[in-house]
Amino acid sequence: MDDVLTAPMVVEFPFTRSLGPVLSAFLTGLRERTVLGVTATDGRVVVPPTEYDPVTAEEVRDLVEVGQTGTVTTWAWNGAPRRGQPLAHPFAWVLVRLDGADTALLHALDAPEGPGSVSTGMRVRVRWAQERTGAITDIACFEPAPHDPPPPGRPAAHPGTFPEPVTGIVAAARLDYTYSPGRAQTRYLNALAEHRTKGERCPRCRKVYVPPRGACPTCGVATGEQVEVGPAGTVTTFCVVNIKAKGLDIDVPYVYGHIALDGAGLALHGRIAGIPCDQVRMGLRVEPVWTEGGRHPDHYRPTGEPDAAYETYKELL
């Protein structure tokens, strides 16, 4: 088997979250070192609060302030924290039922004495972050507390109003992948390194796929036979891009074209240059232009041949 190419792929974006009234009060409360829950229709206190009753689905808005000490209802040891987790050293993930609450909150417990010091039923308390912005991370973590029983009584009502409420947060999401294009595209990419374009022919419909995917999507059979196509081809259709996409480093305007390389069963997509945008046309004959170190042709430029007749490429748009 060929060595298959792989590369890191990172997808990250600062997503925003509009909070709505209940979560706005909850997160603003954390900023003010206040933990709020909501009273459900059956009288239970839900922390963190939900906007809708977990049983009846009715809108719930009656906020209460719960304690900052609570009881661990269950836990799991995290011996190897990853980037972005609440603590950099080993800690316990805990579900904590804060005093006055009937449900438990997921958070981290700083337990420097190790997993042997953590138990269900242990008492823990909030450790507030030094700088608080209105986020769940305003609770830096929990820490062990003296084994006093929870205070009696029900939590007090809270209006949920604070000066300068937090109405939205930014959730910076990041996904790290190892991406592999697979065997067929690896062969294609390796051929491109020699400035040759190799597709694969479907043994059933005889169409040549460029780039190849290892199988014919119409016939559902593997494509093994390699076929060199091009280097020249025909612009079958195109658009002129005048708007810059986020994260795309191409100066506008540019022509995004569908190019049917000679011998290929469908068009691939590429940039067309070496000709003013307004002179690009369907049927234009083009050839690849390679740059040093580029994995793909940098762009395609006119060959100077007469335009291809529409009949010759109308199935290849």
Added chain:
Amino acid sequence: MSNSEVPSGRGRTGGSSAPGGRGRRRGAVVGAGRGKEPVAVVGVGQTKHVSARRDVSIAGLVREAARRALEDAELTWGDVDAVVIGKAPDFFEGVMMPELYLADALGAVGKPMLRVHTAGSVGGSTALVAANLIAARVHRTVLTLAFEKQSESNAMWGLSLPVPFQQPLLAGAGGFFAPHVRAYMHRTSAPDHIGALVAYKDRRNALKNPYAHLHEEDLTLEKVRSSPMLWDPIRYSETCPSSDGACAMVLTDRAGAARTPRPPAWMHGGAMRSEPTLFAGKDAVSPRAGSDCAADVYRQAGVTQPRREIDAVEMYVPFSWYEPMWLENLGFAEEGQGWTMTESGATELDGDLPVNPSGGVLSTNPIGASGMLRFAEAALQVRGLAGAHQVEGARRALGHAYGGGAQFFSMWLVAADPPTS
């Protein structure tokens, strides 16, 4: 950890019984007759679509549409047997599997909840999955809902992620679809101004729809035609907006329809078809999956002459030129004649086949909800409840959606009268 996804632990999932409805039996229906159960739309709800709903969470957004659908049907959460929800890719808000935390907002606790995904067509396919649960007599009353909160992210970014070893070229959905529009224009010799006619018509229709996102009172045809060229041949005013919004429907069986206070819309046909984004021989201008899907729907509904027998169409037109393209693909116009039909005024609100009386995707695009809005607006038309954008006397309407690289299609045909068989 994100604030909205922290499990609340005990009490949330622990064996809570389903909320009581009106005391009737929920769930599977035993001993029903043969054939499919007729499916009726008895409730429709949507949010006022805008570019950013910063006042509500995703839960609050879907809740608003769901509550309006229940109010329309005069039902309560307890009357619903199952919830079927759809949205476009999770990348669009960055909440992975948002349905997981929407169960309480949608009254789904203790009930089946399904999530559907078929890219931009998802609103349509979500409704069809819900309808099939009733047609198969698995459930009697199903709440179906679709949403997108585009303001929480950037769909153009989400659609243009650089992939290793590939040339970064693509500039959003407009860049992807514009070459197909050019191919259509070339194939049919359509004159340049057709796209502008569609955009102008749909934006004028939107002025009659209080829920539509874009209400461009002062738009003129000339302004559309002189708006900036983004992806030549597609101009700015010929593209859909980016919207926050949700749409919900309550679907029910024959018995449920008999009890409903307002006229129901009856489903006479529904189908989905898929094909790859790219394959040798694909007709990107008129995809076979689309025409096959329409043919299946017409066959189910007994429609042989769609142009004559259908009174209104809510069609998924994110870029103006897709109206004439889909007119051909869906069998309303002969091949090559879609643009002449648009140019003739036939698709205007007072034409013989009004297309997108609601203003369509060109006026409102909460992506995941856009397909369901087409289905729901078709239902409103045959229920006679479309308000100022009502097509007079509409008895049969088609709802249409497509998604991905024109690879997923979903459609339904609804009518004022119940199916006869």
